[in-house]
Amino acid sequence: MKEITSSMAGTVLNIMVGGGDEITSGQEVLMIESMKMEIPIESQIEGKVSEVKVNIGDFVNEGDVLLVLE
Template identity: 65%
Template sequence: MKEVTSSMAGTVLNVMAKEGEPVAQGQDLLMLESMKMEIPIESPYAGTVKELKAGIGDFVNEGDVLVILEGE
């Protein structure tokens, strides 16, 4: 299993991935808002979304685990 972490502190604006869904490397998983900027969080790996650890409106810190991927 591989963890996708937040690159900065911010609020989750949108979640584009669903649990059980296959994702490609580089695919947007979530959108964060930080300092009035929208920052996409991309999947660094191809695989399947095993678990979403953050939802819309959640505040996350840099380094927090947002998504757990499995496979490939």
């Protein structure tokens, strides 16, 4: 099991992937708003999304798990 975590604290604005999606390294998977800036979260790993752990509007902290990959 592989995880994609948040690189900073902020609010989830958009989720670009869902369960079952294949993602590649460097692909934008979420958008987070932090300090009034929109920050894309890119995957550093490849895999198939098995679980999305956040919803749009959720506040996340640095290190929180956003996605779980198979």
